[in-house]
Amino acid sequence: MAEPIRVILFGAHPDDCEYRAAGTAALMVEAGHAVKFVSVTNGNAGHHRMQPRELAARRYAETQEVARRLGVAYDVLDYPDGQLLPTLEARYEIIRLIREWKADLVMGPRANDYHPDHRYTGLLIQDAAFLVTVPLLVREAEALRKDPVFVYFEDEFRGRIRPAESRLFVDIDEDARRAKIEFRWCGWRTSGSAGPGVECNERGPAGVGAAGWRRARR
Numbered sequence: 001m002a003e004p005i006r007v008i009l010f011g012a013h014p015d016d017c018e019y020r021a022a023g024t025a026a027l028m029v030e031a032g033h034a035v036k037f038v039s040v041t042n043g044n045a046g047h048h049r050m051q052p053r054e055l056a057a058r059r060y061a062e063t064q065e066v067a068r069r070l071g072v073a074y075d076v077l078d079y080p081d082g083q084l085l086p087t088l089e090a091r092y093e094i095i096r097l098i099r100e101w102k103a104d105l106v107m108g109p110r111a112n113d114y115h116p117d118h119r120y121t122g123l124l125i126q127d128a129a130f131l132v133t134v135p136l137l138v139r140e141a142e143a144l145r146k147d148p149v150f151v152y153f154e155d156e157f158r159g160r161i162r163p164a165e166s167r168l169f170v171d172i173d174e175d176a177r178r179a180k181i182e183f184r185w186c187g188w189r190t191s192g193s194a195g196p197g198v199e200c201n202e203r204g205p206a207g208v209g210a211a212g213w214r215r216a217r218r
């Protein structure tokens with residue numbers, strides 16, 4: 001098996017990581033990698049009738065069941081659903097989480113979306129990306145010595161928004177689940193690049209390796 005790596009996924013709501021990457025996460029766990037999901041908001045506005053506190057508690061319980069079934073860690077931050085802003089406080093929290101997890105790979109949404117929470121989660125990750133290695137910021141969590149690789153979740157936004165161009169595909173069908181899939185760290189750095197995720201998505205098939213990840217089946 002390739003050397004185990006540490007992966008952290010951010011979603012705006014308690015279910016976003018699951019919608020976008022639960023299959024990938026399951027395969028990563030199966031392959032021996034350490035995976036953590038983070039919901040940046042507590043999801044307390046996503047229902048027609050349930051009241052916010054009750055809803056947040058229910059959704060938190062659901063995240064912990066997801067954690068149990070997938071074998072991932074799962075944190076839910078306490079920003080209210082529908083009210084997330086790209087504040088310094090939130091940025092520092094994202095930096096702290098990436099550092100504490102000692103992440104090799106960070107996954108999250110693009111900062112294009114109809115929903116402001118999704119958009120600002122993408123922006124917060126983007127803003128945190130360079131700073132995770134800067135030691136004088138967020139001193140309670142030791143700065144990373146090596147930049148993680150940042151990749152975007154696939155999304156369906158088209159039209160005037162620049163469409164997502166997926167360059168890295170993870171096959172999560174049954175055969176693939178049975179196959180041994182390994183993700184190998186190749187030491188690609190984000191420093192000096194145009195921005196997190198951009199390079200990963202735009203380097204084309206040959207760039208997938210250059211972007212730091214090689215997928216080997218069987």
Ligand SMILES: [Zn+2]
Binds near residue numbers: 013118
């Ligand atoms: Zn969402």
